Amino acid sequence: MEIILKSAYKKLGKKGDMVSVKAGYGRNYLIPQGVAVVANSGNKKIALENAKQAAGKALKLKADAQALLAVLATAKVVVRVKVGEGGNIFGSVTPLQIAKSLKEQNKIIVDYTTMRLEGPIKKIGTYQVELALHEEISYILNFEVAPI
Incomplete structure (x- = not known):
């Protein structure tokens, strides 16, 4: 059948x-x-x-991802967080915070569920997050975590 x-x-x-x-x-x-x-x-x-x-x-969708890839190459992202003694963050930086910072600073909208962090971010510094823009297209975004 x-x-x-x-x-x-x-x-x-x-x-x-x-x-x-x-x-x-x-x-x-x-x-x-x-x-x-x-x-x-x-x-x-x-x-x-x-x-x-x-x-x-x-x-x-693939063409849109390619266009977004070109825009992301010029983006600079700084995530502002509350910091305690020794540069430790209260809590940790989440993909949602990264997506909001990307939208506010660069007017780029990315779904935070497509972001993959290597581990929890609990200190100030420079980090990377992988964005899965499409099944075949991904991008490594460098961002900075800085105190408010």
């Missing part, structure tokens, strides 16, 4: 894939659970159109 997956499913494939499964598995489990639809001619046309639109959207 040929089916089209409506969402990614373990060991079968990703959204939009057309796969062949046993008839009972498809009819009694995958289709009633809303994971797949039967691969008839109408559903195949819909799946092809969705794949074309997804490909166009992916190209646009």
